[in-house]
Amino acid sequence: MRKMLVITRDGSRSEDVSNLLDQDDDILTVTTLESSNPSEDREVDTIFVDVESLLGKGQSVPKALKKLWKHYPSASIVVMADEEQTTVAVNAVKAGAFDYLIHPIGREELGLVMAKVRESDVLQSELDFLRGQFWDENSLDFIDTQSQAMRDVFVKIRQVAETRTTTLLTGETGTGKSLIAKLLHSHSNRKDMPFISVHCGAIPDGLVESELFGHEKGAFTGAVRRRLGKFELAHGGTIFLDEIGTVSQSVQVKLLNVIQERIIQRVGGENDIAVDVRIIAATNEDMKALCDEGKFRRDLYYRLNVFPICIPPLRDRIEDIPRISESFIKQFNGLLNTEIKGIHPEVLDAFQDYEWPGNVRELENIIERACILESGEILRPDSFPPDLLDPQGETLTSPVKTSLPLKQARQMTIDRFEKQYLTSLLEQCNGVIKDSAERAGITSRQLNKLMNRHGLCRKDFRLKK
Template sequence: MRKMLVITRDGRRSEEIGGLIDQIEEILTETSTESSSPEDDREVDTLFVDVESLQKKNKSMTKALDDLWKHYPSASIVVMASEEQTKVAVDAVKAGAFDYLTHPIEKEELGLVMEKVRESDVLQSELDYLRGQFWNDDSLEYVDTRSKSMRDVFAKIRQVAGTRTTVLLTGETGTGKSLIAKLIHAHSNRKDMPFISVHCGAIPDTLVESELFGHEKGAFTGAIRRKLGKFELAHEGTIFLDEIGTVSQSVQVKLLNVIQERIIQRVGGENDLSVDVRIIAATNEDMGQLCEEGKFRRDLFYRLNVFPIRIPPLRERREDIPRLSEGFIRQFNGLLNTEIKGIHPQVLDTLLEYDWPGNVRELENVIERACILETGDILQPDSFPPDLLDTQGEVVTSPVKTSLPLKEARQITVDRFEKQYLSSLLEQCNGVIKTTAEKAGITTRQLSKLMNRHGLKRTDFKNRK
């Protein structure tokens, strides 16, 4: 249940504050939450603080906020200020406050801020859970997702990682099956043992058995010495069999025996060798169809398909595109010695609309190319492949997403329109907030809120004419 507290300066603006409390209580009631009393200090999660109460005793804004957090450690602090005190309120946000409201406070603005606080709490709770309960530090950035389908994937990984159960990863090319396999291994009780990856489709048919099971000296022409196979190298660890649907029938028979008996035989050898390996297989093909066509043994498929995990394509997790893009930019800044700070809003809209047949791998390649070509610190449209944009440089539209409920589809459309409209207007006005607000027919504060909501920065549009 949400708990809130209002802190004001003594005896002033009482009418406004009283009205605010009534509005907060109304919203809290509508959302089945409750307010708290000062006795609930450590449980308060939203503080509405009058800006002048933060300026007492000439403390710095950082120190004033820290003092509040000593009493209310879990609270998101929302600062209340007059129009004349906006600069101070902004300073408070820079120092760590969640947001600010200016008098007179409108119910719609208050509701929006409280909804943002709720969303922030949910995301932070999920991240705290992941950090404290399961994921290692190296994995946190990858598992920080806004996609429900990917959260389902990570939930399955948490369930299966600690077992020795065979896992079958399915999904289109470029969705990150290899990375998922490494995540499973890294969070298993075999994490300190080898992780051996085999791309079955990249090995000639005549060499697959030798690669997987090894061979004895003289087993075939060119076998000048004994070679250990991937299964032996993965002993007590994990073997990842990528593109498993490409292996031949003879190899399928031997794989079935390995899974059943945990025993291998090197090519040209006669001795049975025991192996203790955890098997993770992956494919971008329809394994059921391959079985129907007689190209893959059904009994082997059943053995591999003990714990299936489907990795969704990027077009089904578009909400992760901005975060993935930022991660790739940081990655290539280090590799290419560049200092890219972000992506032009028009380009980001395009990335969100594009269907990404090559999935995350294609996005990574596109960002790498743009980082190489870009001469400024913001990735501009000219640095991206022309097939992402039409000849006018406008966003290429995509079909309506009928797979979504009407409410969600409508909101996505509204958000995209707002962002594209504001981006175009800001560019026309060279990033001047006052002029942009006048042309849009809204106040500068409303414009600022919309820009924050859509991740637009005034500096991205300066001197673009």
């Protein structure tokens, strides 16, 4: 049962809103904030407040919201306004309010807002669990995700990080498997010990054994001195074996022995050397298929696959693309001494449609290139490669996402069209709301709501002229 507070100056409006809400919820109606009892009701989930009650005696919107959150720190605030107060309501949302409603309020519109509130609460509770006190400060931005698939990944990391269990990371090239491996190590009880990364596919076949296990002086031509291998260097810590599917059969046998016995022998040596390492392996190949083809030992695969974690491709977590892009922009602003502040809406639309064969690594490279080419403060279409946008800056037709249910795929198409339409319209009208609304055949209030839904701000379009 949810606990909700309705604050309006007009008692009849409070009654109207209360009647539209789920009567199984705990609903309190008051005429002023002072009429409620914050000491008893600090656990209020949602507050519906009209503009007059919110602003009180000439308060600014941010200060008024801050006052509400002081009394009800966990509440989602929905502002209610008359049509002529739409600007105030929109400003409240920009200042942190959850959403706004325009009188007269309909049951369907209120129901949609409440559904969004509930969904937001679920996401927030999951993020709070993910953050907890487990993650170090440097990881908080990395684990901030809107993708359910990535939240599942981070839950698994929490479960296995503090163990010594062998972990196998799978996923396409560029999905961030090496970052996940480092995250596992940095949150383990081995975090103060070495983290040794080995890209197995980049080492010539004849040198893999020497690289992993070391060699004795004279073991082969050119071995002029003893050399410690990566396993010895990782003693007490973690070894990350990237592209594990590329190693030869002979190396696979030795790896199996290391996992089972926790001992190694240097190439050309006879002494057993005990090693205490936590093994994290990664691959972008289908390991079961390699086993079926006889290219990878099945017993070694089972030893590595004790705790599998599959990293989703970027195309399956498109809701994270804006946040990841912002992170890369901040990173390159520091490295390139640029002052980029955002990305043009057309580009973000194209990002949502693109298939991202190179995943997060490809996005990083594209953002870096754009930051170098862009002369303004916003990354615009002409700073990006043509496989994202055509020469006119129009979004290329994207393949139908048949992996989604019809209802969800249809809604994504509608949202994409609305955003593209509004972006083009606002550019043509230089961000003037009245002119844009007239050309669209809708009211200014409707246009403001659509802009707010799609994250569009009129000042971004005034910069173009």
